[in-house]
């Protein structure tokens with residue numbers, strides 16, 4: 001039943017085939033990034049945020065911190081706005097789902113390496 | 124010469140440690156193998172290098188948050204723990220989720236089984252040095268990984284389930300694209316069944332190796348493909364179905380995959396054939412996907428209840444035991460991961476085999492250490508390692524609190 | 532006058548040893564072969580393989596070597612220090628010495644045909660001896676490192692050696708019998724003039740030789756002695772830094788040797804167009820190549836071409852199989868390979884002594 005070199009035909013066939021390797025950091029070809037990818041956290045529609053702190057409460061990894069709106073920020077009703085400590089974020093999108101006014105979004109950006117923790121605080 | 128002086132010469136017994144760091148193990152675990160020559164005569168399994176205190180942590184989180192914690196118990200069966208926890212909470216809250224949600228949840232589970240089994244196949248090939256088949260199988264696994272990514276938005280931690288249903292819907296075009304990709308996948312899996320695992324050098328390495336007889340498998344409580352490879356018909360999907368598995372079973376098109384071989388080859392065949400069966404299940408689920416809502420609102424506070432949720436994970440039966448107490452947090456949550464049940468038979472399976480076969484035998488139960496490791500006590504004074512079951516733990520805790528004046 | 536001539540001679544000879552068919556060229560080939568090996572291995576697995584260093588990653592083996600050279604070099608406390616550090620050097624020296632026997636270009640114009648840098652009557656025997664010694668060094672390497680994995684690896688190397696040395700020798704001896712010489716260059720010359728029926732006798736020993744040399748090189752399916760998932764690279768486990776770099780280099784050079792010796796003994800050496808039975812090729816072209824410097828380039832290229840084919844076959848073998856267990860290797864070695872090799876010898880003898888004379892085929 002079993003025989004030596006059973007896969008040989010397939011091996012020789014794959015010489016002619018295009019390699020399956022994706023040369024990722026050099027080209028993004030063949031990465032198949034889906035439409036609904038859960039990528040980098042963004043504070044997408046700040047003008048709609050009410051500062052209700054629901055996102056902070058539901059976040060499983062305490063990644064969201066509510067800070068007082070700075071002078072350049074769009075002022076929310078309660079005067080608080082979320083920022084994300086992205087090093088703690090586990091990209092679960094629970095905040096996106098729980099936000100009553102669809103303020104937050106996980107964007108399609110997936111290259112999320114940073115050199116320091118300070119860079120990882122997303123405002 | 125008197126008989127007292129006569130010596131029997133046997134090869135010296137050497138104890139070789141496999142682990143905690145070893146290239147054959149992807150996660151830390153320690154196996155002390157006593158060998159005579161190249162034969163294993165005794166084996167000792169030490170696990171517990173990966174204890175993370177997840178169950179305790181869960182008690183301080185809301186049910187919704189525990190879902191995301193649960194899926195991080197294991198990277199490969201993330202939908203398993205995630206979905207099973209959701210199922211447990213739904214049982215505790217006594218809500219019925221919509222049909223469509225059930226189907227999508229089951230679909231995620233089955234896709235995950237496909238990817239997990241192909242992953243195992245690749246690992247098994249790699250353990251016996253068949254790197255070519257390893258590369259091929261992992262290349263083809265990419266198809267199902269992409270499917271899962273399209274379905275859920277992430278490759279590994281799908282977060283598909285929420286309490287009361289699923290979080291994402293399956294659109295019409297996604298459904299048809301999933302169906303075409305399933306065809307491709309099925310063709311590849313049939314290739315592995317008929318050609319790749321029939322390669323003689325590979326077959327020689329798994330044929331008759333690591334025998335786990337049916338009686339021993341029953342006695343030691345093996346689960347999943349390990350048990351089914353030893354012809355023990357345990358499969359929660361058929362024995363005690365939940366979610367859309369009820370429909371799958373009732374359709375009568377699917378059957379439990381069993382093998383009478385009892386060796387590593389049997390487990391390999393069970394997994395490969397099971398993958399093909401899973402692909403068929405996925406196709407059935409997609410074709411019969413009912414319309415309707417995908418989630419039901421469940422109140423965050425779950426009434427006091429005590430439930431046991433079972434699901435057939437890729438590696439075997441996973442049990443979530445959940446006690447709720449009327450708040451939005453679990454009172455107690457206990458996970459029995461399938462690998463834990465399979466360790467018991469490991470010593471028996473190892474003894475009598477060659478040292479060179481130890482990696483593939485260990486790999487054959489598809490061990491997942493981080494799922495398994497619950498409580499271990501390491502006494503640094505006399506190097507005593509002790510695995511403590513829950514009830515003894517409770518007794519000790521009570522004692523400690525009594526002595527130290529706390530209340531429990 | 533006499534003395535300057537001698538000095539020049541020595542200088543030129545030194546250049547040969549160091550540069551062209553010698554150490555430098557062999558090292559170059561070793562790195563090139565490794566690249567081809569890796570590339571073929573990868574392509575057969577539907578991957579790309581080395582890609583970024585140089586054209587299509589052609590410099591990757593060199594980079595790996597240089598990088599390993601710069602790594603920290605550790606010697607285990609319990610190891611026998613002097614022997615431990617001697618092992619890589621001995622391996623490298625032995626493997627380079629082995630390659631010196633391979634005839635690539637005409638090193639001694641006073642003799643007919645093509646010789647290696649080292650060439651004398653009976654060098655085939657010495658070659659076999661040296662290659663066995665290399666395996667012995669490997670065994671010692673494992674024991675010197677005093678690591679259980681290393682020792683298991685050594686024991687396995689030993690078992691592998693016992694099983695596959697016999698078929699290897701039996702296979703190598705066949706061309707020697709056919710041409711009646713134990714000198715590699717003479718064998719090669721003899722092969723050039725063999726009749727087709729005689730040349731057909733070389734096919735079976737070629738297959739046996741390729742399988743046994745794969746075992747000698749410890750590549751899949753015979754890589755038990757440094758099985759990564761079982762015994763963590765076996766005898767190599769304690770070597771690091773420079774020592775590991777040298778060991779890898781020695782292994783690559785062994786690949787050059789394996790491919791080279793297959794080319795010389797079974798594939799007719801660096802001759803290609805000479806085999807076409809037309810006067811233009813077999814006489815005019817051959818003489819031109821033998822007398823002018825173009826011959827050197829031509830011979831080298833042909834040699835490389837044939838070697839690459841052998842390397843590709845060996846890589847393909849590495850791709851198609853899983854690793855056998857040591858007991859299975861020994862089992863198949865003694866049950867199939869050794870009898871096959873002996874039957875082959877018998878067949879050759881019968882053919883030469885009885886069958887071919889009856890059929891009227893002469894050398």
Ligand code: SF4
Pocket residue numbers: 048049050051052053054055056081082098099100101102103104
């Ligand atoms: S982002 Fe949404 S949930 Fe968070 S504070 Fe603003 S409105 Fe509330």
Ligand code: SF4
Pocket residue numbers: 041058059060061062063064084088089090091092093094095096
């Ligand atoms: S994606 Fe999840 S972890 Fe990240 S901020 Fe939102 S809720 Fe928190």
